[in-house]
Amino acid sequence: SQTIHQWPATLVQPVGSPLSLECTVEGTSNPNLYWYRQAAGRGLQLLFYSVGIGQISSEVPQNLSASRPQDRQFILSSKKLLLSDSGFYLCAWSVPVPSAYSPLHFGNGTRLTVT
Amino acid sequence: KNEVEQSPQNLTAQEGEFITINCSYSVGISALHWLQQHPGGGIVSLFMLSSGKKKHGRLIATINIQEKHSSLHITASHPRDSAVYICAAYNNNDMRFGAGTRLTVKP
Numbered sequence: 001s002q003t004i005h006q007w008p009a010t011l012v013q014p015v016g017s018p019l020s021l022e023c024t025v026e027g028t029s030n031p032n033l034y035w036y037r038q039a040a041g042r043g044l045q046l047l048f049y050s051v052g053i054g055q056i057s058s059e060v061p062q063n064l065s066a067s068r069p070q071d072r073q074f075i076l077s078s079k080k081l082l083l084s085d086s087g088f089y090l091c092a093w094s095v096p097v098p099s100a101y102s103p104l105h106f107g108n109g110t111r112l113t114v115t
Numbered sequence: 116k117n118e119v120e121q122s123p124q125n126l127t128a129q130e131g132e133f134i135t136i137n138c139s140y141s142v143g144i145s146a147l148h149w150l151q152q153h154p155g156g157g158i159v160s161l162f163m164l165s166s167g168k169k170k171h172g173r174l175i176a177t178i179n180i181q182e183k184h185s186s187l188h189i190t191a192s193h194p195r196d197s198a199v200y201i202c203a204a205y206n207n208n209d210m211r212f213g214a215g216t217r218l219t220v221k222p
Contacts, residue, residue: 043119043212044201088156103148104210106158 002027006091006107013114019064019078021110023091026072031093033074034104035066038088047089050074051096086114118142119204121213128220134189136216138202147185148203149176152215158201161187192220 006023013019025031035047046059048066056066063082067075074091091107119140128134138147149161162169162176164185169176173192178185189196199215 043117043214044203045212046210090156090158092158103160103163104150105160106150109156109158111156 002093002105004091004093004105004107006110008110009108010111011113013081013112015083015114016080019076019081019085019112021076021089021091021112023074023076023107024072025074025093028072028093028095030071030096032096033068034092034094035074035076036090036092038090038109040087044090048076081114083114086112088112117214118211119202119213121200121202121216123216124214125217126219128192128218130193130220130222132192132220134187134192134196134218134220136187136200136202136218138185138187138213140183140185140202140204140211142204142206142211144183144204144206146205147176147178148205148210149185149187150201150203152199152201154198161200163205189218192218194220194222196220 003026032051034049036044037047038044048058050056050068053068064078088109088111090109092104094104122137146163146165148163150158151161152158164176164178173190175188197219199217201215203210203212
């Protein structure tokens with residue numbers, strides 16, 4: 001069966017420090033991969049999605065970047081964190097050929113606090 | 116105005132009550148997705164539907180495409196149903212999320 005791993009679960013970082021969040025998927029090949037952010041009291045916002053190795057689409061211009069160095073690995077990074085980067089970050093995957101009937105499968109999330 | 120609106124924002128119920136959470140959307144969709152976010156933050160997919168009704172255990176989801184409205188019902192609610200329920204409108208690999216409904220079921 002497929003599983004998705006996301007780490008760390010919580011992270012407290014000072015302003016200006018770098019960030020690296022990692023997500024890996026097991027049990028499937030060539031998945032679509034997604035990074036979402038959920039700000040306090042707000043809905044999920046798509047940050048990046050990837051349909052293959054090295055293929056990254058950015059939905060929202062910001063201080064963050066994403067990379068997909070391997071088929072089932074998705075990394076969210078920042079060179080210098082801002083206070084506004086605080087939030088709950090979720091990685092998700094879906095089957096390679098997206099359709100209306102392909103549900104998203106979410107990781108457990110990373111709660112990031114920038115101080 | 117958000118493209119996906121949920122109501123209510125917060126809902127408190129007694130164990131055993133029938134729960135209804137509503138979702139209205141203004142965008143064209145090919146499917147609507149109901150998600151459950153547990154207190155720890157993890158999200159589970161409940162339903163994905165494009166017409167009619169789907170049922171899984173005590174959970175029922177309905178959608179009216181003409182009215183651009185979907186509802187999630189929970190029968191015989193239980194404290195373990197306490198979570199945030201999120202609806203998401205899906206179209207062409209683009210998904211727009213509601214802000215969520217926080218449900219608390221008291222014993």
